[in-house]
Amino acid sequence: xxxxxxxxxxGILDANDAxxxxxxxxxxxxxxxxxxxMSSPGSGKTQILERTLEALAGRLTMGVLEGxxxxxxxxxxxxxxxxxxxxxxxxxxxxxxxxxxxxxxxxALPMLPLDRIELLFVENVGNLVCPAGFLLGxxxxxxxxxxxxxxxxxxxxxxxxxxxxxxxxxxADLMPYLDFDVxxxxxxxxxxxxxxxxxxxxxxxxAGMDAWLAWLLxxxxxxxxxxxxxxxx
Amino acid sequence: MHELSLASAILEIAxxxxxxxxxxxxxxxxxxxxxxxxxxxxxxxxxxxxxxxAHGARLEIRPVGARGRCEECGACSALFGFPILxxxxxxxxxxxxxGEELMVTSLDVExxxxx
Numbered sequence: 001x002x003x004x005x006x007x008x009x010x011g012i013l014d015a016n017d018a019x020x021x022x023x024x025x026x027x028x029x030x031x032x033x034x035x036x037x038m039s040s041p042g043s044g045k046t047q048i049l050e051r052t053l054e055a056l057a058g059r060l061t062m063g064v065l066e067g068x069x070x071x072x073x074x075x076x077x078x079x080x081x082x083x084x085x086x087x088x089x090x091x092x093x094x095x096x097x098x099x100x101x102x103x104x105x106x107x108a109l110p111m112l113p114l115d116r117i118e119l120l121f122v123e124n125v126g127n128l129v130c131p132a133g134f135l136l137g138x139x140x141x142x143x144x145x146x147x148x149x150x151x152x153x154x155x156x157x158x159x160x161x162x163x164x165x166x167x168x169x170x171x172a173d174l175m176p177y178l179d180f181d182v183x184x185x186x187x188x189x190x191x192x193x194x195x196x197x198x199x200x201x202x203x204x205x206x207a208g209m210d211a212w213l214a215w216l217l218x219x220x221x222x223x224x225x226x227x228x229x230x231x232x233x
Numbered sequence: 234m235h236e237l238s239l240a241s242a243i244l245e246i247a248x249x250x251x252x253x254x255x256x257x258x259x260x261x262x263x264x265x266x267x268x269x270x271x272x273x274x275x276x277x278x279x280x281x282x283x284x285x286x287a288h289g290a291r292l293e294i295r296p297v298g299a300r301g302r303c304e305e306c307g308a309c310s311a312l313f314g315f316p317i318l319x320x321x322x323x324x325x326x327x328x329x330x331x332g333e334e335l336m337v338t339s340l341d342v343e344x345x346x347x348x
Contacts, residue, residue: 001343001344001345002343002344003341003342003343003344004341004344005339005340005341005342006250006251006339006340006341006342007338007339008246008247008250008337008338008339008340009336009337009338009339010246010250010336010337011335011336012239012242012243012246012261012335012336012337013239013242013335015242015245016242098235099235099238129235129268130235130238132268133235133267133268133335134235134238155315158315159266190316191315191316192315192316192317194316194325
């Protein structure tokens with residue numbers, strides 16, 4: 001048998017990126033601004049969302065796409081805010097357990113009334129590694145760190161922090177009880193992502209929420225001008 | 234692990250581009266900035282290719298180092314870690330020009346006798 005070499009030159013993530021672009025087209029048509037929230041498990045993404053849905057009720061129409069390996073616990077927590085919430089469980093998906101990808105988001109879109117959603121939050125699977133590589137069609141990427149996680153996390157997980165349009169630092173209410181150097185954390189964030197703004201907040205007390213809400217409202221207003229871009233191939 | 238998703242995508246590309254022929258080698262470029270573990274990719278590819286036309290194929294991974302072009306002084310340099318700074322002038326304004334590749338570059342296939 002003869003062997004031959006076929007030149008391929010195809011991006012491994014091209015299929016995902018094409019689906020992300022198709023999602024993007026659908027979001028644009030519906031006028032929906034999409035914010036992809038990523039973090040390690042337990043940083044407080046869901047509590048931030050609870051506070052946000054409460055604070056912006058009546059000002060913006062919102063929805064949530066929840067991504068978790070298992071359970072619909074997060075979706076259940078958010079349903080009381082009377083916004084459409086769709087839960088995606090990745091646990092039954094072969095090869096897709098640890099992050100959301102564009103295909104998973106695409107299959108969930110028919111379940112959301114996008115025409116009536118100005119701001120869609122995607123709460124990604126808790127994971128500081130894998131979600132960074134998978135575009136979903138979002139407008140903005142928000143990384144949630146917390147004061148309980150250590151100042152070194154941006155250096156240990158550079159790809160995640162590099163892709164952030166905004167870094168939220170949550171659980172600020174715990175600072176009096178921790179040996180946490182917030183300036184060191186911010187220097188470490190700047191070392192991997194000098195462009196991203198940061199907001200220190202406490203979803204529990206509400207401190208810092210105004211700055212976060214202002215950033216979101218600006219994102220919704222400026223939706224046409226900047227789309228989340230993945231790393232160039 | 235996300236390497237399993239990547240391995241699945243590599244396999245899909247390889248099978249689609251090989252026209253049903255048996256695949257012996259799949260070559261991929263993996264930029265170091267992608268945080269993709271070569272051993273996890275190989276393991277995932279081996280597991281997923283079982284029973285397909287890529288069964289037993291070798292996954293050859295070419296790591297691609299990080300390089301940047303400085304927006305201030307124009308120097309193109311290899312980059313070795315964070316913070317990403319121009320080695321010549323120290324500027325933070327560096328465009329990444331290499332190190333983010335994730336690409337199937339070529340395959341070796343076995344042509345059936347007489348084809």
